[in-house]
Amino acid sequence: MKEFFKVVDLETARARSTAFDQVASGRVALASANGRVLACDCTANVDLPGFRRSTMDGYAVCAKSTFGASESAPALLAIVGSVEMGESTGVRVAPGQAARILTGGMVPSGADAVVMVEHTEPIDDVTIEVTRAVAPRQNVIEPDDDVARGSTLLSRGTRLRPQELGLFAALGSSEIEVFNRPVVAVISTGDEVVPIDVAPSPGEVRDVNSFTLAAMVERAGGIPRPCGIVGDDFDRLLSACRAALEEADTVLLSGGSSVGARDLTLEVLEALPDSRVLLHGVAIKPGKPTILADVGGRAFFGLPGHVASAMVVFHVLVRHHLEHIAGARSKPVLRIPARLSRNVASVHGRQYFLRVRLEVRDGRLNAIPVLGKSGLIRTMVDADGLVEIGRDIEGLQVGATVLVETL
């Protein structure tokens, strides 16, 4: 099977890994929708705030009653009542009149602006002087200033932040339709891998990838399903993959950095029903020996066994896949510029993801390359982010400005 595949660039790999269907959606309580992805467009069914609202403590007036008013020539207005918070008042304000109002209060009919209390002087219980003119609409929020009925406020695919929840709260939506969180099975493979509560014998290592990958799935908004460790054995691996595919939207299999182990993964994929290998090898470093298959419409990633490689491939590829199947609209990736602290050689023919630590020196943000083999977890612990170095770049000089994507 493998001879039909050649190494593809990251862009191609991303395109193939995002050609999967989105997960289903369902209704959740608004209070638990933080960070979820909206599954429908949100159109306003009302105006908000729905009434003319004061943004100041003061007096509701007809603006024109104050035109020309100043410290030396104040306007004299008759107080005709007070607005209680949360109530619509029966008071009507005519020219030459004013009604007491607090911040957030409903501006009474007839009034079209609010004079701040600081710009008034009480004359007696029923009269004030206004010492500064207000324009119509000054210090008020109009009934549809926040939201106009019928307008589209949010579209399907929006990742919900606190403010979006606030908008739904304002609209009275106590339940909303969001995409399900993708369920992601995580399988570790390798005869040398032991559970973390076992003391490894010489030649054995503890199962790190299950923890790093599950946590990355969680961070990406998915639900990780750790499936334990499977030895390098065709039958056991096949049955573990079958079980994983039954409950998961996506399967991550890590381990098998040896050619034999990768071949075993490919054999298992071939034996799974309705499977098609989409890529085998990506022109990135670290992470070249990455496999992606479509198994009955679900994505199956074979990730490198080296812990840092698996994490980088998750970050640059799997994460984009999960964003896509989770229904999220793609947004521009935000990178932070920093000064490279030393020369870095590029990697011929591959896009290089350099791990860097960020440190402020002399008031400038510096990107300090973290050196070390991709089998070392410490290289990821020491890193704050990744710098992408294109395959056509010959290397970077100390002092160059690089763009850092945080990890």
Next chain:
Amino acid sequence: MKEFFKVVDLETARARSTAFDQVASGRVALASANGRVLACDCTANVDLPGFRRSTMDGYAVCAKSTFGASESAPALLAIVGSVEMGESTGVRVAPGQAARILTGGMVPSGADAVVMVEHTEPIDDVTIEVTRAVAPRQNVIEPDDDVARGSTLLSRGTRLRPQELGLFAALGSSEIEVFNRPVVAVISTGDEVVPIDVAPSPGEVRDVNSFTLAAMVERAGGIPRPCGIVGDDFDRLLSACRAALEEADTVLLSGGSSVGARDLTLEVLEALPDSRVLLHGVAIKPGKPTILADVGGRAFFGLPGHVASAMVVFHVLVRHHLEHIAGARSKPVLRIPARLSRNVASVHGRQYFLRVRLEVRDGRLNAIPVLGKSGLIRTMVDADGLVEIGRDIEGLQVGATVLVETL
């Protein structure tokens, strides 16, 4: 009480809001520690990987057996065995000898490097030619390359990411000591505020702040405790605050943008036992009418009622307080440079937090100011981030590079 206070700058407000004790800590399962804050230093109790490990498929050799080897003058080595994955082999490699090994395998004693299989030619079942020399330690990870026993790997106050969980997994720590998540009570006040499942009458508004603030608490790593809506009534507010202080580490009270409502908050604070107002007024826009008190060692924030103001104050002040009491070490804030799309006037005497939308135009990231009063939730929904404009800055010109902190 209020006459003793004057408006302070944000730096002073931050210093006062971080002068609170940290919350307690406890042990949690490693798999649920993602995003938590480490409550102890982590020192390595072992070397990792603990044995010399191959990073390639090939042959374990004494490097010096290959010195001078080339395509035209290959070195001839005798195969003395194979290394099985996950096992320490009885094989010993002497000069002139080689042992088959896979990526991740344990390098047998005597060998100090691995020759990649691509740089070998099989001659017969027991002999290979090596066509490229390797240096000692080439293609191997030394026993303490990842972690050296006794070294300090992580310090108290580290916010744990997937890679830190991976490090603990490698060390066999299935439980770790982390700070508790701060419990944050959220109280909405105002006679005009109604629950979100109630249709507001004219003059009433739905309770937006409970949702935005609870979600921001969650994002900041805390546990929100929504306490509902309390009218502008001394007794009811006092008893709500007492109840909140019993179960929470920090209390957020929002609403009361009118002077009277703020005075009510101050009266309630005065009536609470062991309370001390630490600040009343911060020189920021939006968010000036912010109150902070110490009530029996717990922080009590009085936030502005305007929804966008409350969110900005959370972002620039409360978040820092929560990071501090959660035990997290402060890290440099990472801001993204963008091109300002229009002139912006500054605000005299106050640090101004301009809401901006980020948009890529002509390949450049643009920061587009989101205009609108701070009572409008839409201004936060439209915003991707905040730009801080110092109180001494006279305004910013279109085209200026601004630094955006994402929301």
